[in-house]
Amino acid sequence: MSYTIKPWQDLTIQDDYMFKLVMRRKPICKRMLEKILHVPIRDIRYSDDEKTMKFQYEGKGIRLDVYVADDKGTVYDIEMQVRKPSDDGLYLRTRYYQSMIDMGLLEEGADYDELNPSYIIFICPFEPFDKGRHIYTFRNVCLEDTSLELRDGATKIFLSSVGTADDVTPDVKRFLEYVNGILSNDAFVQEIDQEIKRVKKLEEERVRYMTYAMKMQEERKEGIKEGREAMQHEMQHDLALKMLKDHKPIHEIVRYTELTENQIRKIAAENSNVSFGEESGRNV
Structure with missing residues (x-):
């Protein structure tokens, strides 16, 4: 299977590389979290630019798109999930990401009973559950009494840019429309769009992207080779x-x-x- 490197100037917010670059601007990332979660956040701090987690020698490693923590210790993993995996792959991925995030926190010295609250947020330009919503929020609840929540601090959120329900604020809806390629006059959307235009003018970022893309191409080829050998x-x-x-x-x-x-x-x-x-x- 051939893998074509997408031209630098053609990248949009849907592309992982550009999404990460834009979210490296703290005011944008912080504001997006506040808009999605409807909570004020005083500050956020970044972990690695692209946090890679791999805890077993032959385990499946993951790269987190945007991994940040706020001033209260809550951690956020924000993923641009462009393609919907087959069967239940999308939903099982959140389970795997959660386990890797928790393992990372434990390796940093936390006790299991002091694990940080966490949010895994998937931004999807497709319908993840066929219910027509823009937002789906999941926490663990008791099946016998759904008013009883298991307070394990783990929350998973799926944002769908193709939703039709009136279930998000206008600015979140405008952002999701921008994920679909629709540019509005919304101030937040305009800020993101201007940041993308600014970044695309930076030659050093273009060079970094080409290096990254070629590395991903080689990893993909190597993965195919390893799969055939297996x-x-x-x-x-x-x-x-x-x-x-x-x-x-x-x-x-x-x-x-x-x-x-x-x-x-x-x-x-x-x-x-x-x-x-x-x-x-x-x-x-």
Whole structure:
């Protein structure tokens, strides 16, 4: 699958790279959080420019678009989620992000009973739940008594730019329309648009973007390569297991699977109901 680098001048607020750049302006990020959550925020501080979390050697790492904390210690992860994953992938992603955020907080020295309140906010230019809303807010509640909330401090918010309900303030609606490419006279939208125009004139940012895009392109290619290698290894494993169940001699399994004898013996040791053929001289 080919991956084309989008031209710098064509980037919009929907593109992760531009979204992150714009949200690096503290007044814009702070104001957006205040508008979405309807709470005053005195100040915010940034973590890494693009916080990467990976806690297991072979675990799936994540890059957080915008990760900030306010003056009260509440942490916010804001994501521009352009594509809707298949099945329940979008919703399960918030669960994974939450676990990584909590692990990061624990590694920074927090006790589990002192975990910071957190908000995961997904901005979606699509309908995430087919209910026509602009905003969907989730907290954990008791199914038997929905007035009883599990006060674990975790909140997930999905903002949909294609909603039709009258459920957000006019300025939030104008922002979501801007995500769809509609420029209005709203002061906040104008500020964001002017910031994007300003950033696009910066040669150093253009160079950084091209470097970043090429790196992502290489990572994508490497990921495809690793995926193919993993699939090939799985097929070799399955073929070896099938041949072991048919009691084929080990030299024949090596020839057809291209696995080493040690790899095949390991597969046999992990499956007590299989054995080599007579030519191996013994059963495993």
